[in-house]
Amino acid sequence: DAKTTQPPSMDCAEGRAANLPCNHSTISGNEYVYWYRQIHSQGPQYIIHGLKNNETNEMASLIITEDRKSSTLILPHATLRDTAVYYCIVEDSGGGADGLTFGKGTHLIIQP
């Protein structure tokens, strides 16, 4: 059973913030939220992960609701190179030591 639910596709204008939602209503206390993205015909790229506090790095910000049942990945100033499939993954504190479970993700299309 899928642990996360994401919209299949989203559009965003270049230069705007892209906000990608993810629902994970059955997340348990020791599970982290991970985000990866996959540009066409390449391997997935790690973006960010968090447990319950909001996180920010050079690529993106991750906002996790207080009840941890949903989260939002924010790309602050989207560029055409951010067009990709974005995967929200819930895994235990081992970081997916026994493998990651990928859904179909959200296809984000950045419009010029």
Added chain:
Amino acid sequence: DGGITQSPKYLFRKEGQNVTLSCEQNLNHDAMYWYRQDPGQGLRLIYYSQIVNDFQKGDIAEGYSVSREKKESFPLTVTSAQKNPTAFYLCASSPYSNQPQHFGDGTRLSIL
């Protein structure tokens, strides 16, 4: 630069033949993984290895085999028993403890 190298990028197999996909990493990571991706789908776990000379089956191991004789290498053999081998194959690695996975750029396998 450290990273994961998968070769070849494209591979063709005749029916009834075994074929081996290469995956090498120079990141000094303990854990390595093989995933399969079909068009429009997320990644599915084939095999993983958390330490040299040990590996475990993932969700779709039937028709595949692996070895882990060296820390830096985790080759995947697609055997003739795999009836639908055409797919995009991705290798990943991670440090053993609570760290994100790093992916190679994949091998696209097709049946002639």
